[in-house]
Amino acid sequence: MTADIIDGKAFAAGLRNKVAGHVARLVADHGITPGLAVVLVGDDPASDVYVRSKGRMTKAAGMLSVEHRLPADTTQDDLLALVARLNADRAIHGILVQLPLPKGIDEARVLATILPAKDVDGFHISNVGLLAVGQRAMVPCTPLGCILMLREHLGDLSGLDAVVIGRSNIVGKPMAQLLLGENCTVTLAHSRTRDLAGVVRRADIVVAAVGRPCMVTADWIKPGATVIDVGINRTDAGLVGDVDFAGVAAVAGAITPVPGGVGPMTIACLLANTVTACCRANGLPEPMGLTL
Numbered sequence: 001m002t003a004d005i006i007d008g009k010a011f012a013a014g015l016r017n018k019v020a021g022h023v024a025r026l027v028a029d030h031g032i033t034p035g036l037a038v039v040l041v042g043d044d045p046a047s048d049v050y051v052r053s054k055g056r057m058t059k060a061a062g063m064l065s066v067e068h069r070l071p072a073d074t075t076q077d078d079l080l081a082l083v084a085r086l087n088a089d090r091a092i093h094g095i096l097v098q099l100p101l102p103k104g105i106d107e108a109r110v111l112a113t114i115l116p117a118k119d120v121d122g123f124h125i126s127n128v129g130l131l132a133v134g135q136r137a138m139v140p141c142t143p144l145g146c147i148l149m150l151r152e153h154l155g156d157l158s159g160l161d162a163v164v165i166g167r168s169n170i171v172g173k174p175m176a177q178l179l180l181g182e183n184c185t186v187t188l189a190h191s192r193t194r195d196l197a198g199v200v201r202r203a204d205i206v207v208a209a210v211g212r213p214c215m216v217t218a219d220w221i222k223p224g225a226t227v228i229d230v231g232i233n234r235t236d237a238g239l240v241g242d243v244d245f246a247g248v249a250a251v252a253g254a255i256t257p258v259p260g261g262v263g264p265m266t267i268a269c270l271l272a273n274t275v276t277a278c279c280r281a282n283g284l285p286e287p288m289g290l291t292l
């Protein structure tokens with residue numbers, strides 16, 4: 001069997017196109033331009049790449065893109081003051097503070113300071129809590145992108161066995177919540193999971209979000225399973241995911257590539273969340289229907 005390749009890049013381009021259409025209508029009918037502010041502290045080269053590409057795509061969708069680049073030695077108070085200014089800025093509908101933050105800055109404190117209504121990452125505890133009780137407000141972009149691809153590929157996910165590897169607040173945990181919301185039977189695996197290979201072998205859906213190159217191999221995969229590779233690992237062989245793509249593609253029913261899978265969907269969902277936040281802020285109907 002050779003797996004279908006789930007083309008996240010193409011899917012994301014379609015989503016950004018829809019976003020651009022909604023933005024054009026907001027501008028034409030209401031004179032409102034959705035605005036996204038991205039804050040990057042320090043000069044991590046990988047973060048720099050994401051922030052640039054977010055800015056480029058935000059502008060390409062017709063939205064306002066504002067970048068704040070702060071030096072690595074920025075104090076927590078200065079960062080909190082910037083977030084407070086963005087909270088109060090009526091031209092800004094979405095705020096993203098790029099993670100990880102330099103040591104010495106309390107990440108939880110910063111995330112808690114972003115207004116939940118502008119929290120397009122979905123990391124504020126009120127958005128996390130709403131997701132947990134099934135009242136989805138702002139849904140984290142990476143898991144949202146994964147769900148959209150899964151629905152597109154599989155249709156109804158009800159009753160499927162899903163295994164998520166990795167339990168971070170930004171990917172694994174919200175991914176598990178969303179899969180549960182889709183009526184999957186969800187297992188959340190992590191570094192202390194016993195017999196990870198055996199657990200993964202039961203899954204109809206595997207989501208790998210670990211950060212270990214090519215960890216998931218073909219012998220872990222039930223034939224025909226759908227495999228979503230969230231991992232982004234820079235190696236001598238280039239950018240690779242957490243899944244051994246060539247091996248797993250011979251067994252799985254469908255698989256997302258790296259690059260060109262989850263990554264582009266994450267950015268497209270960020271733009272969609274910003275449009276949603278903008279519509280809510282202005283009492284307008286939500287065109288995207290993408291916060292699930």
Ligand SMILES: NC(=O)C1=CN([C@@H]2O[C@H](COP(=O)(O)OP(=O)(O)OC[C@H]3O[C@@H](n4cnc5c(N)ncnc54)[C@H](OP(=O)(O)O)[C@@H]3O)[C@@H](O)[C@H]2O)C=CC1
Nearest residue numbers: 142166167168171190191209210211230231232262263266
């Ligand atoms: N494509 C995209 O848009 C995005 C990609 N990423 C990528 O996804 C990956 C994960 O990111 P993130 O969630 O932030 O990572 P974290 O480092 O925060 O979390 C990694 C998780 O993997 C688990 N883990 C580590 N080693 C093992 C192991 N040997 N077996 C099983 N589980 C293990 C950890 O378990 P424990 O909790 O027990 O320590 C932890 O829960 C990274 O490669 C990152 O670059 C991240 C965000 C967006």
Ligand SMILES: Nc1nc(=O)c2c([nH]1)NC[C@@H]1CN(c3ccc(C(=O)N[C@@H](CCC(=O)O)C(=O)O)cc3)C=[N+]21
Nearest residue numbers: 049050096097098099100121232259260261263264266
């Ligand atoms: N507050 C916050 N929100 C985030 O959403 C967030 C973050 N911090 N910190 C870092 C991670 C990582 N992340 C990615 C986004 C896009 C690609 C992406 O577009 N990847 C391309 C390749 C890009 C390349 O070549 O490096 C692809 O997979 O095809 C990857 C990773 C968002 N994150």
